[in-house]
Amino acid sequence: MTARRAAALLALALGIAAHPAAPRAAAPESFSFALIGDAPYWPEEEMRFVAMLGELDREELAFIAHVGDFKHGSSPCSDEVFVQRRAWFAASRHAFIYLPGDNEWTDCWRPAAGSYDPLERLAKLRALFFAGNASLGRNPLALERQSASAEPPQHPYPEHVRWVVGEVLFAGFNVPGGGNNLVRDPQEFDRRDAAVREWLRQAFALARAKRLKAVVLLMQANPWAGSPRQRAGYTGLLRALTAETLEFDGQVLLVHGDTHRFRVDKPLLHPDTREPIERFSRIEVFGSPSVNWVHVSVRRKDEKLEFEVSPGRGPELPPSGGE
Numbered sequence: 001m002t003a004r005r006a007a008a009l010l011a012l013a014l015g016i017a018a019h020p021a022a023p024r025a026a027a028p029e030s031f032s033f034a035l036i037g038d039a040p041y042w043p044e045e046e047m048r049f050v051a052m053l054g055e056l057d058r059e060e061l062a063f064i065a066h067v068g069d070f071k072h073g074s075s076p077c078s079d080e081v082f083v084q085r086r087a088w089f090a091a092s093r094h095a096f097i098y099l100p101g102d103n104e105w106t107d108c109w110r111p112a113a114g115s116y117d118p119l120e121r122l123a124k125l126r127a128l129f130f131a132g133n134a135s136l137g138r139n140p141l142a143l144e145r146q147s148a149s150a151e152p153p154q155h156p157y158p159e160h161v162r163w164v165v166g167e168v169l170f171a172g173f174n175v176p177g178g179g180n181n182l183v184r185d186p187q188e189f190d191r192r193d194a195a196v197r198e199w200l201r202q203a204f205a206l207a208r209a210k211r212l213k214a215v216v217l218l219m220q221a222n223p224w225a226g227s228p229r230q231r232a233g234y235t236g237l238l239r240a241l242t243a244e245t246l247e248f249d250g251q252v253l254l255v256h257g258d259t260h261r262f263r264v265d266k267p268l269l270h271p272d273t274r275e276p277i278e279r280f281s282r283i284e285v286f287g288s289p290s291v292n293w294v295h296v297s298v299r300r301k302d303e304k305l306e307f308e309v310s311p312g313r314g315p316e317l318p319p320s321g322g323e
Helices: 003-018 043-057 079-090 118-129 186-209 228-246
Strands: 031-036 064-066 096-098 161-165 168-172 214-218 251-256 263-265 280-284 294-301 304-311
Touching: 043 079, 079 096, 079 118, 161 186, 168 186, 186 214, 186 228, 228 251, 251 304
Parallel strands: 031 064, 064 096, 168 214, 214 251, 251 280
Antiparallel strands: 031 294, 161 168, 263 280, 294 304
16 A cells, blocks of 8 residues: 555544544434445555545444455455454444455455465454444444353354344344355354354344344345355355244345345245245345445334335545556
8 A cells, every 4th residue: 555545544534533423312213324345345445435434424324334345355364454444444433333254254265365264364353343242433332242142052153243223123144255164164164054043043033022123134145146056055044034034024134245236126035936025125235346335214104114225425536646
């Protein structure tokens, strides 16, 4: 990174931190949140990304969620990069929830990424991003972590989180793209997949017990993408998601990144009819080379909730002089 680029990023980061923290109000029936992911990948995207965070500071949001891949899969998985990204996320005016992607841990074995041990990199992510009982950001949200949950069985996954805003339960998962680490480390996959499916089951059970009207699930991977070998890493999760969705009366929304294509659709099919399950929707966030965000508004309509989804503005910065 050039000195000029580093100075520009620092100025932008200070500009974000200069906005005063707004007092937190009680969660209303209607609220909005922002979704981002798969960015920034390259140095030229970093200035645009930090500018986007500044734009999000000026929005009225319950929280921001980054669904993983905050770097390219072939760029270094260094402590320096991890600490830099955490500083940006922590400077957010809003509560900031981050979930791990494959580029931050399962792909770190690649020589171009530094030939790291993926589990060591995951441990580093946990120490930096998933300690304590609150989100990042200057107005943090209280989070329940699976590693601290009182509900058995116990699973050591602090990156599996959940929280409630209004009448919506949100749950985040460590489900990376590229096959969910099934082929490279099947034992690691088996342990984590069991924890993911248990956290999913508990999320829906809690939503039913609290009579909440919607469940929003967030993770990095697109479970419908890739080769049959890659999709095999998501078979059990999709089966569990289908069963829980059919047993839940409210709306279900899955948010993911991975394939870098903003879309809103209904890819989850009923196992008998093979027709889309109407109460289920999917949002995929933007991704590199697009540095943009997704705005989601939650609105109460009669006895149901509706999600209104639109792209953010994604500001561009002036050219930096070709350096």
